[in-house]
Amino acid sequence: MEFLRYFRMLFAALFLAVITLVFVDISGTTSGWLQFVVRWQFAPALLGAATGSLGILLFLLLLTGVFGRVYCSFLCPAGIFQDVVTTIANVFKSKKARRYTYAPPHRWLRYGILVATVAVLLSGEAALLLWLDPYGNYGRMAENVFRAGATGLNNIGASAFPDTFYRMSYKTFTYGSIGAGALFFVVLTVMSARRGRLYCNTICPVGSLLGLISKYALFHISINKAACTHCRMCELSCKAQCINGRTEQFDVSRCVQCYTCMTVCRSNAIGIRFRYTRKERPALPSDPSQRRFFLASAGMLGAAAVTRALLPHSHLQWPTKKPKAIAPPGAQSVAHLKQYCTGCHACIAKCPSKVIRPALGEYGLDGIMMPVMDYRHAFCNYTCTECSHICPNGALLPLTEDDKKTTQIGKAQFRAENCIVLLDETDCGACDEHCPTKAVHMVDFRDGLLIPEVDTTLCIGCGGCEYICPGRPDKAIVVQANPEHLTAQLPPEEKQETIEVDFGF
Amino acid sequence: MERRNFLKSLALGGVAGALPWKPNALFGASTPAPAATDLVAVMGGEPEAMYVKAIAAMGGMSKYVKRGQRVVIKPNIGWDKKPELAANTNPSLVAAIVKDCLAAGAAEVGVFDHTCDTWLKCYKNSGIEDAVKASGGKMLFAHEERYYREVAIPNGKRLKNAKVHEAILDYDVWINVPVLKNHNGAKMSISMKNTMGIVWDRGYWHANDLQQCIADFATFRKKPALNIVDAYRVMTKNGPQGRSVSDVQLAKALFVSVDTVAVDTAALKFFNQYNSKMTLEEASHIKLGEQLKAGTTDIDKLTIQRIRI
Numbered sequence: 084m085e086f087l088r089y090f091r092m093l094f095a096a097l098f099l100a101v102i103t104l105v106f107v108d109i110s111g112t113t114s115g116w117l118q119f120v121v122r123w124q125f126a127p128a129l130l131g132a133a134t135g136s137l138g139i140l141l142f143l144l145l146l147t148g149v150f151g152r153v154y155c156s157f158l159c160p161a162g163i164f165q166d167v168v169t170t171i172a173n174v175f176k177s178k179k180a181r182r183y184t185y186a187p188p189h190r191w192l193r194y195g196i197l198v199a200t201v202a203v204l205l206s207g208e209a210a211l212l213l214w215l216d217p218y219g220n221y222g223r224m225a226e227n228v229f230r231a232g233a234t235g236l237n238n239i240g241a242s243a244f245p246d247t248f249y250r251m252s253y254k255t256f257t258y259g260s261i262g263a264g265a266l267f268f269v270v271l272t273v274m275s276a277r278r279g280r281l282y283c284n285t286i287c288p289v290g291s292l293l294g295l296i297s298k299y300a301l302f303h304i305s306i307n308k309a310a311c312t313h314c315r316m317c318e319l320s321c322k323a324q325c326i327n328g329r330t331e332q333f334d335v336s337r338c339v340q341c342y343t344c345m346t347v348c349r350s351n352a353i354g355i356r357f358r359y360t361r362k363e364r365p366a367l368p369s370d371p372s373q374r375r376f377f378l379a380s381a382g383m384l385g386a387a388a389v390t391r392a393l394l395p396h397s398h399l400q401w402p403t404k405k406p407k408a409i410a411p412p413g414a415q416s417v418a419h420l421k422q423y424c425t426g427c428h429a430c431i432a433k434c435p436s437k438v439i440r441p442a443l444g445e446y447g448l449d450g451i452m453m454p455v456m457d458y459r460h461a462f463c464n465y466t467c468t469e470c471s472h473i474c475p476n477g478a479l480l481p482l483t484e485d486d487k488k489t490t491q492i493g494k495a496q497f498r499a500e501n502c503i504v505l506l507d508e509t510d511c512g513a514c515d516e517h518c519p520t521k522a523v524h525m526v527d528f529r530d531g532l533l534i535p536e537v538d539t540t541l542c543i544g545c546g547g548c549e550y551i552c553p554g555r556p557d558k559a560i561v562v563q564a565n566p567e568h569l570t571a572q573l574p575p576e577e578k579q580e581t582i583e584v585d586f587g588f
Numbered sequence: 589m590e591r592r593n594f595l596k597s598l599a600l601g602g603v604a605g606a607l608p609w610k611p612n613a614l615f616g617a618s619t620p621a622p623a624a625t626d627l628v629a630v631m632g633g634e635p636e637a638m639y640v641k642a643i644a645a646m647g648g649m650s651k652y653v654k655r656g657q658r659v660v661i662k663p664n665i666g667w668d669k670k671p672e673l674a675a676n677t678n679p680s681l682v683a684a685i686v687k688d689c690l691a692a693g694a695a696e697v698g699v700f701d702h703t704c705d706t707w708l709k710c711y712k713n714s715g716i717e718d719a720v721k722a723s724g725g726k727m728l729f730a731h732e733e734r735y736y737r738e739v740a741i742p743n744g745k746r747l748k749n750a751k752v753h754e755a756i757l758d759y760d761v762w763i764n765v766p767v768l769k770n771h772n773g774a775k776m777s778i779s780m781k782n783t784m785g786i787v788w789d790r791g792y793w794h795a796n797d798l799q800q801c802i803a804d805f806a807t808f809r810k811k812p813a814l815n816i817v818d819a820y821r822v823m824t825k826n827g828p829q830g831r832s833v834s835d836v837q838l839a840k841a842l843f844v845s846v847d848t849v850a851v852d853t854a855a856l857k858f859f860n861q862y863n864s865k866m867t868l869e870e871a872s873h874i875k876l877g878e879q880l881k882a883g884t885t886d887i888d889k890l891t892i893q894r895i896r897i
Contacts (some may be wrong), residue, residue: 587858
């Protein structure tokens with residue numbers, strides 16, 4: 084059975100490398116199939132089930148229903164990352180310190196977090212899942228911490244080989260998101276260096292849910308009691324701390340299918356076995372506290388579902404909701420974004436203009452780390468749709484180039500009192516220059532001077548005008564958010580007769 | 589020696605020494621007479637064919653680029669637009685100039701613009717990156733402030749200094765290759781306006797009398813060796829970005845001059861044939877450029893060659 088473990092290690096290492104590359108890809112060259120790896124994640128597939136990920140969700144559920152938490156060791160980037168940390172940490176540990184021992188389950192903590200997460204999700208907020216989901220957290224960590232590191236390395240390269248490597252700006256990072264990414268990095272590193280898959284078996288709601296399913300999986304890893312010599316090698320090597328060597332019991336809900344126990348067992352007593360044979364039908368666990376727990380959970384989720392059904396837009400109203408937060412194209416509305424986004428920052432990593440940034444307070448407390456348009460340093464490219472295609476959650480729904488050209492995420496508002504044409508009586512027109520639809524256009528002001536005017540029916544809210552406006556300290560043109568995205572009109576086609584000309588001088 | 593002969597020799601020698609002889613004139617070399625043509629206008633051909641005619645009329649590229657020199661070409665690559673939309677300089681023209689510079693013995697030909705849209709997309713979708721690489725030139729990076737250095741513009745009225753791209757400062761020769769188009773901010777976008785793409789902080793220009801700043805920058809000590817105005821396709825309205833091909837006329841023209849102000853004046857007159865009444869007073873950076881002695885708007889006094897293909 085060693086083969087399984089090595090296969091798992093190889094597969095996981097490759098998968099982690101590819102998924103990390105999608106986030107760390109500073110040159111923006113990963114494309115197509117490579118980006119598709121972000122879809123093979125449980126929370127995104129669950130949230131995106133109605134928008135194209137149903138197949139992946141069913142596959143992941145089926146996989147768990149047959150073999151248990153294979154996802155946690157093969158596909159979950161945070162899980163694989165923890166295995167890497169554990170392996171590295173073991174180099175620095177004494178032989179004795181490397182040993183794990185069986186830990187009793189923290190059922191109330193695990194399932195309490197799961198129930199709370201699902202309840203908040205059903206109330207129309209992905210905010211809690213955003214902070215707990217291993218994929219979202221890993222994406223944030225890779226996008227902010229690893230990519231910042233890669234940018235630094237690139238810039239060292241750019242100093243050494245200025246003709247080959249181009250410099251990259253650090254302006255695309257924000258302290259808030261680097262902090263969030265670094266926090267998860269530290270938490271995960273400390274937890275996994277000390278106690279293996281502790282995060283996965285106490286906090287992770289995905290792990291808890293898949294753990295519940297794997298209790299009923301077709302195949303379980305189990306100990307052949309006849310062959311077992313009670314050496315406890317399996318228990319001492321189990322990073323999930325789910326094997327009790329004394330009682331020969333496996334807590335399958337915590338087993339992450341790493342196959343280490345099978346490899347270390349000297350008497351070949353551990354194997355993957357089909358559970359539903361007639362002869363030895365295992366007794367389902369019958370712990371009264373567990374039953375009470377399930378009853379309570381079911382009641383809570385049911386109530387949440389009913390509330391959700393009765394009040395479809397019953398968003399928890401958090402304080403400090405600024406009016407100016409513009410959701411990226413494809414988000415449909417701020418409410419839709421909040422319902423589906425787990426803040427993995429794949430859209431931010433992918434955005435070629437770097438106009439999408441992680442929100443801090445812009446959307447309110449329930450939107451922290453969700454993508455928001457920031458026109459201070461950039462604006463949204465007219466024909467670009469990349470963010471909408473990479474989002475695995477369906478928080479940003481795919482847009483065609485034609486859709487994009489009419490997706491109105493906000494409307495430009497001209498504030499003449501700050502405009503240079505009015506204040507200095509000199510030409511400017513920077514806003515008009517950057518407007519792809521001519522929603523912002525110049526009209527006669529006085530003495531041959533032109534001043535901008537906005538036709539909001541044509542405006543898509545790309546922010547070109549706001550970004551470029553030289554007005555200081557206050558800009559003369561600012562995009563006002565559409566909390567619900569609207570449809571702008573396509574710019575009219577103005578046919579022009581072909582004119583025959585001479586030199587003209 | 590007789591005193592008379594001595595004095596005669598002395599006088600003749602003095603005159604000869606005082607005269608601005610060029611070495612090749614002394615040895616009877618056969619270079620064409622200098623500045624025979626001030627401005628060349630070509631009409632009716634493809635970009636490369638018009639360029640070949642124009643540069644020949646201007647005395648050939650070897651007059652402007654010497655063997656072993658490094659050349660930087662500054663087209664307009666400001667927008668993430670395809671060549672048909674004429675928001676950027678025609679890629680075939682840029683390619684032809686790159687090839688010609690290399691043929692004249694240039695050691696290196698670099699091409700860049702400080703773009704408005706995302707630079708990688710602009711370089712790619714304008715067709716200029718591919719055209720330049722295929723012709724043996726290279727694209728230079730210009731998207732970060734690090735690539736620019738502060739210079740003084742002592743003769744500027746509003747623009748006293750600017751951060752200019754290092755290639756303009758370090759390379760031996762630079763060639764300005766704008767596209768002729770309508771511009772709702774600067775009124776016209778031709779050679780003078782195109783120089784905004786070699787500086788870092790354009791916002792300062794917009795905030796401090798755009799027309800004056802454009803004119804001021806034309807007094808910068810390092811002038812383009814040539815201004816080659818692409819008017820193969822001309823964006824007649826909704827400039828500088830344009831919305832669709834209906835903003836574009838297929839004009840098939842090209843204008844070349846060493847004088848930035850003169851070539852802009854000529855191109856403006858050409859442009860006005862497209863139902864436009866733009867004056868030098870309205871596109872006032874051209875007029876202001878003349879006042880700062882950056883060139884002349886009185887093109888009737890120049891030697892102009894008009895070539896039809």
